[in-house]
Amino acid sequence: MxxxxxxxxxxxxxxxxxxxxxxxxxxxxxxxxxxxxxxxxxxxxxxxxxxxxxxxxxxxxxxxxxxxxxxxxxxxxxxxxxxxxxxxxxxxxxxxxxxxxxxxxxxxxxxxxxxxxxxxxxxxxxxxxxxxxxxxxxxxxxxxxxxxxxxxxxxxxxxxxxxxxxxxxxxxxxxxxxxxxxxxxxxxxxxxxxGLTYDGMVSPQHTMPTTGLLVIVLGIILLEDDCASEQAMWKQLGLMGVHPGRKHFIYGEPRELLTNVWVKEHYIAYQREPGSYPARYQFLWGPRAHRETSALEVLNFLLNI
CATH class of the missing domain: 1.10.10.1200 (MAGE homology domain, winged helix WH1 motif)
Structure with missing residues (x-):
């Protein structure tokens, strides 16, 4: 080689x-x-x-x-x-x-x-x-x-x-x-x-993998008792310099990832909080996340950070 x-x-x-x-x-x-x-x-x-x-x-x-x-x-x-x-x-x-x-x-x-x-x-x-x-x-x-x-x-x-x-x-x-x-x-x-099957490449134009941020998001959901409000999610991600509506040099526009890309990939569920008015939204693990990884593995990832 x-x-x-x-x-x-x-x-x-x-x-x-x-x-x-x-x-x-x-x-x-x-x-x-x-x-x-x-x-x-x-x-x-x-x-x-x-x-x-x-x-x-x-x-x-x-x-x-x-x-x-x-x-x-x-x-x-x-x-x-x-x-x-x-x-x-x-x-x-x-x-x-x-x-x-x-x-x-x-x-x-x-x-x-x-x-x-x-x-x-x-x-x-x-x-x-x-x-x-x-x-x-x-x-x-x-x-x-x-x-x-x-x-x-x-x-x-x-x-x-x-x-x-x-x-x-x-x-x-x-x-x-x-x-x-x-x-x-x-x-x-x-x-x-x-062991996730998602390679993190959003598009041919987006040249850097986003899987690291995905695992962090899954970890934040776990730390918020398996259901993270939008406010809690963006507060935690903001500590990393990741803000909604602001393009990140590695991850691109993070709101698009959390509310669209990873929802379509079935790693994240993005849904309205029951009984909220005006409407508030929350993040949960999607079926693909449950199938491919575990809470213990994700929490260990966070501990390494």
Missing amino acids: SHSDEFSAFKVEEKNEDAQEGQRLESGRLCSAEMGMAELPSSTTASFPFEEIPGEVAAAGVSSDVKGPQCSPAKAQHFMVAMAEKLDSHPKIGSSCSPKEKGLKDREEPAQAGASLQEALYGKMSGLVEFLLLTYRTMPLTSKEVMLNTILNNDEENFSYILSQVSQCMRVLFGIDVKEIYPKSHIYALFTTL
Whole structure:
């Protein structure tokens, strides 16, 4: 499953990478900014051209036509270190520091290096989220070798940590579980969380799965004694930055999901509260939700959040 040469689209010229790295890392904080999670960035909406993704993907990997992450965080870090070394050796810059200035500089360098490494990790996480979202939409199988060679710059040391953080992000935000199905060959598959049969793709134009929000909505209904009023539902979702009538960068217009899309999918029942006047509406589990999952599984999902 290696075939890393099929990912030549990821290899852009060095000078383009340096200019684009700042934009990529800035856009890569969408996960943490919108969902209140630990700082786990994702530039999925900012830099990944889903509309240009071809419909078919070879069994060994992604076509070279796919335009993945536009830069390499590791190479950007290498460039920054190299530039720092050149500045330090410059006769008018590096060697002209007084002993006091040199001491201050030496104390600052470890912190700066740590920040650069952290940014590099964030960039790799962001790129891996993008890649796994593409994989989920095309061919839900990948391998450790492919992820290392094409996204993570062969960062074997940090692979487990990066994958664990990205897997948590994929599960909570998108409702996708990343599981190693063949440990010996390190083959990973992407599944809809909780075994739901709904893939979360509302339409071809909506490029990100909404299953994560669906499970959260089912959980809110459970916490409201199996029947959540509209007021209670939107109050809880508002804590996540999800508001009716306001388009969300991952989920689109949430009212449409709750009152139309998921009702038609039979995961949610949206009905008038008995005896309410003026009319008030409430949310309940639909028959498909009862058939495919359980209260315990959904509550465990919420606890993981």
